[in-house]
Amino acid sequence: MAHSGGSRARSAESDQQTDSVPVAHGIDAIDRKSLEQEDFERCTELEGIYKTAPAGLCFVDASLRYVRISEHLAQMNGAPVEAHIGRTLREMVPGMAEAVELVCRDVMASGLPVMGYEIHGTTPAAPDSGRDWLASFYPLKAADGSVAGVTAVIQDITERKQVQIQIAESNARLTSVLESITDGFVTLDRDWRYTYVNAEAARQGRSKREEMLGKTLWDIFPQAQGTIFERELQRSIAEQVPVAFEVENLPQNQAFRLRAYPGADGLSIYGVDISGEKEAAVARARLAAIVESSDDAIISKDLNGIVTSWNKGAEQIFGYEAHEMIGQPISKLTPPERIDEMPTILNRIKRGDRVDHYETVRRAKSGRLLNISLTVSPIHDNTGRIIGASKVARNITEQKAASEAIKQSEIRLNLALEAGDMGAWEWDIGQARVEWSPQLEAIHGLEPGTFGGTFEDFQRDIHPEDRDRVIGAIHEAVEKRADYRVEYRIVLPDGKVAWIEARGRLTLNGKGAPERMVGVCMDITDRKRAETEFLKQVNRVARSNADLREFAYVASHDLQEPLRNISAFTQMLAQRYRGKFDADADQYIKYVTDAAARMTQLIRDLLGYTRLINTEEVPFTDVSLGEAVGVALRDLHVSVQGNHAVVDVAPLPSVPGDEVQLAQLFQNLIGNAIKYRRSEPPHILISAETKGSEVIVSVRDNGIGIDGAYHQKIFGVFKRLHGAEHPGTGIGLAICKNIVEKHGGVIWVESTPGQGSTFKFSMKTGATLA
Amino acid sequence: VSAKPARIVVVEDNEPDLILIREALRMTGVQCRITHFKDGAAALAGLERTGRNSEPIPDLIFLDLNIPKVAGLEVLASARSMPALEKVPIVILTSSQSQDDRSQSLGLGATSYVSKPFELNAFLIVVGETARNLLSKPDQAHG
Numbered sequence: 001m002a003h004s005g006g007s008r009a010r011s012a013e014s015d016q017q018t019d020s021v022p023v024a025h026g027i028d029a030i031d032r033k034s035l036e037q038e039d040f041e042r043c044t045e046l047e048g049i050y051k052t053a054p055a056g057l058c059f060v061d062a063s064l065r066y067v068r069i070s071e072h073l074a075q076m077n078g079a080p081v082e083a084h085i086g087r088t089l090r091e092m093v094p095g096m097a098e099a100v101e102l103v104c105r106d107v108m109a110s111g112l113p114v115m116g117y118e119i120h121g122t123t124p125a126a127p128d129s130g131r132d133w134l135a136s137f138y139p140l141k142a143a144d145g146s147v148a149g150v151t152a153v154i155q156d157i158t159e160r161k162q163v164q165i166q167i168a169e170s171n172a173r174l175t176s177v178l179e180s181i182t183d184g185f186v187t188l189d190r191d192w193r194y195t196y197v198n199a200e201a202a203r204q205g206r207s208k209r210e211e212m213l214g215k216t217l218w219d220i221f222p223q224a225q226g227t228i229f230e231r232e233l234q235r236s237i238a239e240q241v242p243v244a245f246e247v248e249n250l251p252q253n254q255a256f257r258l259r260a261y262p263g264a265d266g267l268s269i270y271g272v273d274i275s276g277e278k279e280a281a282v283a284r285a286r287l288a289a290i291v292e293s294s295d296d297a298i299i300s301k302d303l304n305g306i307v308t309s310w311n312k313g314a315e316q317i318f319g320y321e322a323h324e325m326i327g328q329p330i331s332k333l334t335p336p337e338r339i340d341e342m343p344t345i346l347n348r349i350k351r352g353d354r355v356d357h358y359e360t361v362r363r364a365k366s367g368r369l370l371n372i373s374l375t376v377s378p379i380h381d382n383t384g385r386i387i388g389a390s391k392v393a394r395n396i397t398e399q400k401a402a403s404e405a406i407k408q409s410e411i412r413l414n415l416a417l418e419a420g421d422m423g424a425w426e427w428d429i430g431q432a433r434v435e436w437s438p439q440l441e442a443i444h445g446l447e448p449g450t451f452g453g454t455f456e457d458f459q460r461d462i463h464p465e466d467r468d469r470v471i472g473a474i475h476e477a478v479e480k481r482a483d484y485r486v487e488y489r490i491v492l493p494d495g496k497v498a499w500i501e502a503r504g505r506l507t508l509n510g511k512g513a514p515e516r517m518v519g520v521c522m523d524i525t526d527r528k529r530a531e532t533e534f535l536k537q538v539n540r541v542a543r544s545n546a547d548l549r550e551f552a553y554v555a556s557h558d559l560q561e562p563l564r565n566i567s568a569f570t571q572m573l574a575q576r577y578r579g580k581f582d583a584d585a586d587q588y589i590k591y592v593t594d595a596a597a598r599m600t601q602l603i604r605d606l607l608g609y610t611r612l613i614n615t616e617e618v619p620f621t622d623v624s625l626g627e628a629v630g631v632a633l634r635d636l637h638v639s640v641q642g643n644h645a646v647v648d649v650a651p652l653p654s655v656p657g658d659e660v661q662l663a664q665l666f667q668n669l670i671g672n673a674i675k676y677r678r679s680e681p682p683h684i685l686i687s688a689e690t691k692g693s694e695v696i697v698s699v700r701d702n703g704i705g706i707d708g709a710y711h712q713k714i715f716g717v718f719k720r721l722h723g724a725e726h727p728g729t730g731i732g733l734a735i736c737k738n739i740v741e742k743h744g745g746v747i748w749v750e751s752t753p754g755q756g757s758t759f760k761f762s763m764k765t766g767a768t769l770a
Numbered sequence: 771v772s773a774k775p776a777r778i779v780v781v782e783d784n785e786p787d788l789i790l791i792r793e794a795l796r797m798t799g800v801q802c803r804i805t806h807f808k809d810g811a812a813a814l815a816g817l818e819r820t821g822r823n824s825e826p827i828p829d830l831i832f833l834d835l836n837i838p839k840v841a842g843l844e845v846l847a848s849a850r851s852m853p854a855l856e857k858v859p860i861v862i863l864t865s866s867q868s869q870d871d872r873s874q875s876l877g878l879g880a881t882s883y884v885s886k887p888f889e890l891n892a893f894l895i896v897v898g899e900t901a902r903n904l905l906s907k908p909d910q911a912h913g
Contacts, residue, residue, distance in 0.1 A: 571890040
């Protein structure tokens with residue numbers, strides 16, 4: 001029996017004024033005017049209501065006996081109207097009596113009505129099923145104000161109640177269904193707020209359900225705003241149609257397939273997490289892409305050897321396109337002499353075995369035979385049955401060719417090592433192992449394979465005087481991460497000494513630390529011998545050159561004294577004894593004085609030249625070539641004036657050089673230009689042209705010119721082209737050449753006989769070579 | 771120039787040059803008596819004696835550098851260390867044109883340095899004039 005005290009209290013307070021008064025008034029009227037016509041009519045009316053109203057009405061007196069009962073209520077109770085009159089509630093409806101009696105006594109005691117009171121119980125009309133009544137009770141007051149009885153209005157709400165329970169149960173069932181499903185389900189109100197979130201939806205939202213409730217969809221999935229997610233949901237609401245769509249690329253790679261159903265209150269959304277599905281699709285696509293992009297041929301075939309798939313790699317290697325091969329027997333690729341391989345391979349596959357890196361030969365569409373490495377694996381269906389084979393074929397034709405090429409290059413390397421008296425070595429720094437090629441063992445006078453292989457073994461052969469230097473060079477190379485190059489002597493087993501040039505290159509490991517050094521050793525004994533010989537030769541030449549210069553200087557110096565005496569005393573003879581002998585004697589004395597004068601000039605020039613080439617080089621300074629010309633012209637002014645020569649000097653640059661020598665250079669060249677004149681007065685032009693880091697100086701004259709045959713010879717010592725008509729010793733141009741060469745330049749002449757000569761020389765310009 | 775002939779020492783191994791020096795002095799009109807030494811050792815021995823045993827002190831010395839036995843520069847240095855020769859003009863007369871010889875000579879106290887001129891007339895004039903100038907100024911030495 002259930003009844004609610006809460007309901008009763010609420011009804012008693014709120015409905016008292018409005019509902020109880022008219023009814024009470026009605027009852028009072030019947031009671032007061034019962035004997036009058038009006039009363040009678042009223043009673044008839046009441047009878048009518050009681051008889052016909054589709055509601056349960058009754059009036060019980062103070063002892064809770066039925067005074068009146070409506071037809072409807074009598075039926076509800078399960079007894080005729082007459083059977084109720086005068087009987088108590090307990091007698092008529094014992095399954096309800098307890099709750100009803102309680103309320104009635106309450107109402108009589110308080111004089112206040114009780115409204116909307118729910119009673120659960122049984123009735124004789126339906127003794128096996130509980131009934132639910134919704135009842136209101138009104139006190140009927142007597143003229144003295146006492147309560148004479150209670151009128152009740154009763155409604156059977158059993159069926160309605162049942163529906164409510166069913167709805168609740170159905171809701172509960174639905175909820176438990178929604179909770180147990182592996183898909184997400186949420187309901188949203190019109191403001192996008194979650195009103196229901198199932199467990200999966202909470203998981204999908206990466207939130208706690210209680211946190212999601214009350215928040216909006218956009219609080220939980222902010223990144224979905226502005227995407228298809230929002231657009232589709234908006235469309236569903238706007239058009240009031242269900243929508244279905246997928247959203248991807250949510251954070252944490254989430255993807256959902258969603259269905260939204262619009263309702264009056266908002267949206268219901270059904271979401272399936274397809275992240276895994278997407279990942280699988282991506283993985284499948286990736287795998288397909290790998291297969292497609294692989295350089296290897298990836299082929300599948302059924303157990304009959306019929307090709308079922310054929311990737312791009314296969315197209316490239318074998319030359320057949322996929323449509324040419326799918327459905328064709330794989331044996332199409334097998335050269336006739338290899339055809340018996342096929343059953344063997346297929347049988348192994350049927351047994352579930354795998355064939356790994358099987359090297360064989362296959363024929364491409366072009367007919368070309370290819371070296372192929374095959375890996376064949378069985379393909380199983382869902383039940384584990386073998387339904388075919390996947391085959392990865394790698395074209396190793398080039399690899400084979402490459403390994404052949406490596407072999408060839410090793411042969412060539414060995415030939416080169418032998419031809420160059422070279423041996424190769426490798427020093428594993430970490431393992432402290434040294435490996436020598438047979439050639440290196442041969443260089444060290446060892447039988448092949450007898451080198452010990454340790455660093456100490458390597459050191460042992462090094463000449464004791466060179467050992468520290470070699471070890472130092474190795475350490476330096478390792479420390480500085482530099483190449484190693486050193487020359488040293490080794491002592492051969494027979495005691496002979498050989499010279500070795502070693503070169504090595506360091507290789508570093510991934511961390512940048514020295515790992516190994518690889519290199520070659522050359523037997524340079526012969527070269528060393530030749531070098532030593534060459535150096536000796538160079539020294540000899542240098543010494544003999546120095547001796548020659550010294551000799552030339554000393555000779556010309558020591559020749560001077562007797563010559564000076566010859567010259568002096570023939571002059572004395574000529575001056576004091578002229579005419580005292582005969583005419584012939586005077587002529588002879590003249591010959592001697594002329595010869596002495598000429599020899600004096602020669603020796604003086606030679607002395608100047610040897611002094612020039614013996615001069616220790618003075619540091620060059622910046623010399624103005626214009627000033628050098630000026631100095632030369634001052635010394636030549638007698639000659640210039642005497643010959644009526646015109647010397648034009650264009651602007652000249654400065655060069656690093658020796659001022660005295662450069663002045664002498666110009667003096668010799670200008671002097672020659674005047675000396676080798678034609679009848680017309682000499683005209684000399686000195687100019688310069690700068691080319692890059694060089695200046696080329698020209699001294700042009702209008703003299704007799706020089707035959708091409710002599711253009712080289714004139715720069716030699718004592719080379720003269722002319723006789724007594726042009727006095728000179730022929731050493732001037734040799735001096736010029738020496739001076740120009742000392743300044744890093746060259747000198748030459750451009751000339752045509754009869755049309756003048758142009759002497760040109762080059763000099764380095766630029767900074768002083770201090 | 772006094773009537774008393776000047777005493778001139780010539781250290782010279784080359785006989786023709788000795789003749790040329792005599793000729794130069796004669797041409798210039800220098801009255802002199804020449805004492806000749808033909809090597810360095812003889813010169814040193816002779817110069818040692820000067821100022822003693824009534825051996826007269828020379829008025830001028832011509833000294834060649836390139837001479838046998840004892841080199842001219844050594845003779846010069848020794849002569850300058852002798853108190854008697856301290857102030858005697860010493861003219862280096864040599865065929866050497868070396869700057870080193872010149873500066874060394876002057877450093878060791880030579881009064882003058884003359885490279886023997888190649889031309890006869892030049893020789894006679896230079897040597898003669900040098901002698902006359904130095905003899906007319908007796909205190910020239912170490913000027």
